[in-house]
Amino acid sequence: MTILEIVRLSAQDLGVGLLPLTTVALFMVLVALWIGRQGSTRASSTILCSYWLFLAAVETVKVVRLNVLDETIPNKASSPKYPASDQLLDNAVMVALYYIFFVFELFTIIKMREVNQPKPIILRDFQ
Numbered sequence: 001m002t003i004l005e006i007v008r009l010s011a012q013d014l015g016v017g018l019l020p021l022t023t024v025a026l027f028m029v030l031v032a033l034w035i036g037r038q039g040s041t042r043a044s045s046t047i048l049c050s051y052w053l054f055l056a057a058v059e060t061v062k063v064v065r066l067n068v069l070d071e072t073i074p075n076k077a078s079s080p081k082y083p084a085s086d087q088l089l090d091n092a093v094m095v096a097l098y099y100i101f102f103v104f105e106l107f108t109i110i111k112m113r114e115v116n117q118p119k120p121i122i123l124r125d126f127q
Contacts, residue, residue: 001094002026008082008090022055042112049105056098063091 002023006016029051032044070084 001090001097005087005090005094008087012082014082042109045105045109045112049102049109052098052102052105056095056102059091059095059098063088063095066091 002019006019006023009016009019029048033048066084066088070088074084
């Protein structure tokens with residue numbers, strides 16, 4: 001989705017800012033997930049959980065600002081190549097994906113905690 005946004009913003013000559021860095025960071029996260037899933041630790045899942053939450057928060061702010069911009073200046077925020085409604089929809093989809101990834105990592109942390117719980121020792125009376 002970020003690549004789609006970069007292409008659309010470039011076609012409209014609006015500039016892409018730091019979006020390529022987001023794409024590189026997402027690629028690095030996917031590589032880390034691919035390589036390290038067998039040896040996943042609670043620390044790595046916590047880092048990924050905080051990463052997804054951070055991206056979701058940033059994208060949420062971006063979606064709100066795009067919505068406000070579209071309501072304030074409707075003709076300036078839209079163009080034939082990349083309408084404001086498409087831009088808002090693309091970013092809303094990214095927000096939803098980031099929150100889904102966050103919930104998945106949170107679920108992984110909870111499941112790791114359940115697996116690592118020590119079992120109680122049962123004392124038996126020997127006669």
